[in-house]
Amino acid sequence: MGYVALESLVRMRSFTGSVKMVAVRMQFTLYLVLLLNIYNSFVSALYFHIGETEKKCFIEEIPDETMIIGNYRTQLYDKQKEEYLPATQGLGMFVEVKDPDEKVILSRQYGSEGRFIFTSHTPGEHQICLHSNSSKFALFAGGMLRVHLDIQVGEHTNNYAEIAAKDKLTELQLRVRQLMEQVDQVQKEQNYQRYREERFRQTSESTNQRVLWWSIVQTLILVAIGFWQMRHLKSFFEAKKLV
Amino acid sequence: VSLSPQLCALMFSWIRASELTFELPDNAKQCFYEDIIIGTKCTLEFQVVTGGHYDVDCRLEDPDGTVLYKEMKKQYDSFTFTASRNGTFKFCFSNEFSTFTHKTVYFDFQVGDDPPLFPNENRVTALTQMESACVSIHEALKSVIDYQTHFRLREAQGRSRAEDLNTRVAFWSIGEAFILLVVSISQVLLLRSFFSDKKTTTTRVGS
Numbered sequence: 001m002g003y004v005a006l007e008s009l010v011r012m013r014s015f016t017g018s019v020k021m022v023a024v025r026m027q028f029t030l031y032l033v034l035l036l037n038i039y040n041s042f043v044s045a046l047y048f049h050i051g052e053t054e055k056k057c058f059i060e061e062i063p064d065e066t067m068i069i070g071n072y073r074t075q076l077y078d079k080q081k082e083e084y085l086p087a088t089q090g091l092g093m094f095v096e097v098k099d100p101d102e103k104v105i106l107s108r109q110y111g112s113e114g115r116f117i118f119t120s121h122t123p124g125e126h127q128i129c130l131h132s133n134s135s136k137f138a139l140f141a142g143g144m145l146r147v148h149l150d151i152q153v154g155e156h157t158n159n160y161a162e163i164a165a166k167d168k169l170t171e172l173q174l175r176v177r178q179l180m181e182q183v184d185q186v187q188k189e190q191n192y193q194r195y196r197e198e199r200f201r202q203t204s205e206s207t208n209q210r211v212l213w214w215s216i217v218q219t220l221i222l223v224a225i226g227f228w229q230m231r232h233l234k235s236f237f238e239a240k241k242l243v
Numbered sequence: 244v245s246l247s248p249q250l251c252a253l254m255f256s257w258i259r260a261s262e263l264t265f266e267l268p269d270n271a272k273q274c275f276y277e278d279i280i281i282g283t284k285c286t287l288e289f290q291v292v293t294g295g296h297y298d299v300d301c302r303l304e305d306p307d308g309t310v311l312y313k314e315m316k317k318q319y320d321s322f323t324f325t326a327s328r329n330g331t332f333k334f335c336f337s338n339e340f341s342t343f344t345h346k347t348v349y350f351d352f353q354v355g356d357d358p359p360l361f362p363n364e365n366r367v368t369a370l371t372q373m374e375s376a377c378v379s380i381h382e383a384l385k386s387v388i389d390y391q392t393h394f395r396l397r398e399a400q401g402r403s404r405a406e407d408l409n410t411r412v413a414f415w416s417i418g419e420a421f422i423l424l425v426v427s428i429s430q431v432l433l434l435r436s437f438f439s440d441k442k443t444t445t446t447r448v449g450s
Contacts, residue, residue: 046261046352048275059264059347061395150261155388175377182384189391193398200402207409214416221420225427232431240438 045071045150052145055131062153063192064123066185069157070095072130074112075146084146092133093147100124109133117157123192155185262351262392264292267299267338269345274335279326279354286353287312287334288321290396293403295344300337306330316340349396 050056060068074093075084095116097106105126106118120126132145158181164174267273279285291297301320303312305327312322312334326332336348370378 045259046263046275046277048273057266059266061264061399149263151263172371172373172377175374175381179377179380179384182381182388186384186387186391189388189395193391193395196395196398196402200398200405203402203405203409207405207412210409210412210416214412214420218416218420218423221423225423229427229431233434236435236438242438 045073045148047146047148049144050130050132050147052132055129056147057127057129058149058151059125059127060151060153061125062120062123063188064120066154066188067117067119067157068126068128068154069152070116070128071150071152072110072114073148074132075148077144077146091145094131094133096129098127098129100126123195154188155181259355260351260353262349264347264349267294267336267346267348269341269343270339271345272335272337272339273348274333275350275352276331276333277352277354278330279332281326281329283326283354284323285326285332285355286321286323287350288353289317289336289348289350290319290393290400292347292349292396292399294346295341297346297400299346299348300340301334302337303332303334305332351392 048056062068072093074091076091077084091112092109093112093114094109095106095114096104097116097118099105099120100122101124105121106116108116110116128151130147130149155178158178160174160178163169163177167173167177169177261277265273287303289299289301291299296316297318298316299318300315301312301317302310302314303322303324304310307328307330311324314320334350334352336350338344338346
């Protein structure tokens with residue numbers, strides 16, 4: 001019902017002015033932005049170097065029912081040109097994702113450029129591991145692989161352009177949708193926080209119990225040993241006729 | 244679907260933020276690189292989540308190799324800088340001072356505050372009250388999520404310490420009880436052996 005009111009408000013605003021021309025210009029700029037964004041996401045991501053057989057793992061501590069999208073791109077160092085080649089054929093990355101219970105939820109091999117998506121079903125620390133699979137790589141003798149990596153979690157995985165197009169949302173509706181997604185993420189995180197706090201409390205109480213019981217046990221052992229020592233020595237000396 | 248420039252700016256955020264949590268083995272160094280355009284305001288924030296004394300060395304260099312930030316054995320820090328030139332900036336985390344503890348490090352590298360996507364002349368009208376309310380709620384929620392992340396990291400650190408303490412208490416208690424038994428029994432045996440030897444020597448001397 002709120003959506004209907006907002007939609008009518010936006011319709012009234014766009015009615016004034018040269019709507020058609022503005023719409024055309026906007027469409028063009030939209031496509032331009034879309035193109036630039038795709039280019040951007042493949043160029044300016046963070047990167048690091050990985051050895052041939054090295055395995056790099058990243059940890060994501062997330063609540064349940066959270067989606068993670070990972071984009072990566074690899075480049076191989078070309079010794080002749082002394083620069084990193086844009087993409088290499090036959091070079092693949094093996095992606096393995098483990099859930100908090102050490103169970104593998106995603107284990108797949110992708111090409112030199114890839115995208116992996118998974119949704120968590122249990123809250124906790126998920127481990128994302130990457131390593132290169134290529135044996136042909138050995139030809140480049142001790143080279144390093146450059147990996148561009150971008151991991152998006154939760155609300156950031158939403159592609160708002162797609163959502164806007166699919167549900168035919170106006171600007172304000174899309175903004176509200178984004179706010180809803182953000183609040184959803186906040187709520188999930190708070191739930192997860194409660195679960196974690198309980199675990200923490202259990203650990204602390206277990207430590208408390210252990211300290212208590214072991215102190216008692218040790219004191220008892222000490223006293224018992226003391227008694228045994230004295231009794232044993234007394235009987236020993238009596239046997240030796242020294243007392 | 245008529246989409247306004249503000250909407251597009253909303254959808255395609257040019258503010259790149261990379262946050263990763265990775266494991267840094269002992270005696271290891273891990274470097275990350277990013278290509279940054281001149282004039283961009285960037286923030287690097289890191290925190291050690293688990294491991295040892297919860298500290299790590301961090302170093303941030305610009306494309307010329309000038310060290311912009313260098314701290315040894317820091318647990319948590321946040322550093323903001325403006326890119327003075329175009330090129331590849333490099334930041335490294337080092338655990339080389341540690342002999343056997345491996346650490347888990349979280350970092351958040353924000354490359355942002357770029358000018359808005361669409362230049363101002365494309366805007367048809369200024370933001371309505373509803374839209375600007377949405378924008379301010381969005382910013383507030385972003386900071387809420389940011390605080391939540393920090394809280395989660397601190398909680399993880401606290402929990403890691405508590406679990407460490409728990410296992411240490413268990414091992415040391417069992418160890419101490421065992422040592423106690425061993426020492427007291429060997430004390431008695433040793434004492435007995437003193438008196439046994441003396442007796443044989445006295446008898447020999449006597450005869």
